[in-house]
Amino acid sequence: MAPQPIPAYQSVHPSLSWIQTRPGHPYFFTEDGSPWAPIGQNDAITWPELKGIFRRKDLATAEAYIAMLVAKGVTCMRLMLEYCQGEHRYFEDPVGRFQPNMIRLWDDLFALCEKHGMRILLTPYDTFWMWIRWKYHPYRKANGGTCDKRGQWLLCRDTRQAIKARLAFVTERWGGSGALFAWDIWNEIHPAHAGNEATIFADFVADIGGFLKETELRLHGRVHPQTVSVFGPVLLNHPLAVETAFRHPALDFASVHFYESKTIDYPRNTVDAAISTGRLTADALAQIRDQRPFFDSEHGPIHLFKDKKKTLPEPFDDEYFRHIQWAHFASGGAGGGMRWPNRHPHSLTAGMREAQAALGRFLPLVDWQNFQRSNWNGSLVASHAAVVPFGCGDADQAILWLLRKDSIGKNGMLRTDVEPLSGCVHLPLTAAGNYRLTTWDTRKGVVLQNLEAHHEGGKELCLPWTVTTDVAMVVRRV
Structure with missing residues (x-):
């Protein structure tokens, strides 16, 4: 029996304002001119609060979670379109065939976000698990995909066409929604994805980002902001990565992942990580020439959690989180940075939610319309x-x-x-x-x-x- 066509996505809140940047302004605004800040965290479609959306097993838990976030002042979730730690959340399988269960998942997730006023920073590929589990991924040529080696992702012409096809599908179906805050067009762009060179980064961003903007203009008459995220330590040895991340003319804002060794990725106290965050934010802003917004879109105790198999005690982690948030924000970052949970389970604590709420209540004290910090x-x-x-x-x-x-x-x-x-x-x-x-x-x-x-x-x-x-x-x- 031929698969049944999936009905077109119908927005439940088509009037939800899009988020925009302004030339020469370091913060974000809605279309109606109201200031907006990305207060949030990284989430995933396989983690406890959202996993029930798959096959509509438990939409109520997901909706309650999103409603709770909004009540705590959270405005944004950073999400990957697929999360390939396992075999059951590929967005395409085989390459070019978009999976009905995943389309329905994102239909439901966008509808919930629209209903509650939550927005999504969307990145199309889970490059971390895609790299580690490449032998299983549908894009691998041996699996009927486009690319021989993971070190050729950014260089392979056929893979670029597949990336464009994915982005075109996504923006055609959900790109008209105000729940889509922005695109992180490639998660943690890395020289390893391009033959151990950063020389192709600028071309990749211009090619993929340019195609996406042209498609959105054709479909929607306007575009969502774009960034490309970078694993912070990569910037130390690759000037071309710095140029792309902070100054590429096709990007609307800059984002970096703050995983500094020993202070942030393996904290021994709650002060050193904050001092590092302030320095890293200042260093990032010094690289920007046009006052585009900047924020850290991933941070957390990744080395302690992933490599040492330890989870921080909750009171310590709450203070560590709050200190990083305020160091980032007060140093000129937009919002408080976006934590990767690195906890069992992958969820932020109640104390972290209170810290986000406290930052949200602080925002009205600033005249964001005129703040050229x-x-x-x-x-x-x-x-x-x-x-x-x-x-x-x-x-x-x-x-x-x-x-x-x-x-x-x-x-x-x-x-x-x-x-x-x-x-x-x-x-x-x-x-x-x-x-x-x-x-x-x-x-x-x-x-x-x-x-x-x-x-x-x-x-x-x-x-x-x-x-x-x-x-x-x-x-x-x-």
Whole structure:
């Protein structure tokens, strides 16, 4: 019997605004002009909360999960179109034949996201498991696919045509939806995918990304933003990867995966990872020439979890997560970065959800429409050496986060039973006027204090602070 055709996808919320970038602006907005930030995490269609969508075994659990995320201020999930740790979630099998169960899965997932206002950062291939389990993948030529070797993925002409065919199918079916935030057109682009060279990266992005934009314009009359993600350590030895990731003219925003050795991928305390995140964010922003948005789209204790087979204790992991989030955000990243869970099971904890909610409640304190931030980490000095300042700002406003580093307990976490430290930090805000300072409790997600100060101008603005563990601030010229 011939397979029955699958009905066209019908959007349940066709008016959901698309997300856009603005030329020369480092943050995101909806089509109607409202500011929007990617607060979220990596998810997968085989992980506990979403696995029930496959074959519609348990749609209720998936919907309850998405509703919970939205209630906690989460705006975005990063998802891979297929997840090939096993044999049953290939989007095509054989190459070019799109699987009905997977199409139905994505129909249902897009419908749930539209219903609740969740958005998806979508990447078309699970390149991690695709690499490890290449001998099983439908794209392997020995399996009737397009490519002899995994080291030729980006070079093989037939594979590029298959990639384009997949993207064309996906955007034709779901690309009209506002639930699609953006495309990560290749997950962790790597020299190993192209004969151990990065020389082809720019051409690959122009070819694949250009095709996708042309297709979307033809189908929808507009386009979703595009990025290409990079495993952070690759950037250290490949200047052409840096050029592609941060400055390729076809990309709308930049994204990197923060997996620094020892501090982030194998944390011994909750402070060093935050300091590394602030430095990595500053380094990334220094590579961008046109103020396009940037955020870390993967991070987490991957070496500890994957190689050492250890899961962080929940209280430690909650603080580690929250510190990375605020270091990323205060340093000028869009949103708080996107954790890869690296836990058993692959789910974020309740404490991490509260940290996301706290960041979401902070966002309205900033005038995002006019915030042309620069990273200030290298120029901020707190009056006490035990406090590490992170910050970004422009001529009229700034975001700061102050982290204490002298009170790490034996468990690797910051002690809360210590005397607070007080001091001041000088900001490069030199315009005369009245400034409003709001201090923020990053644990509870509430305002601690509102202050106003008059600045005579001509010199840096000095702001007072009191820190037990950490504190966030926003400063605006009235």
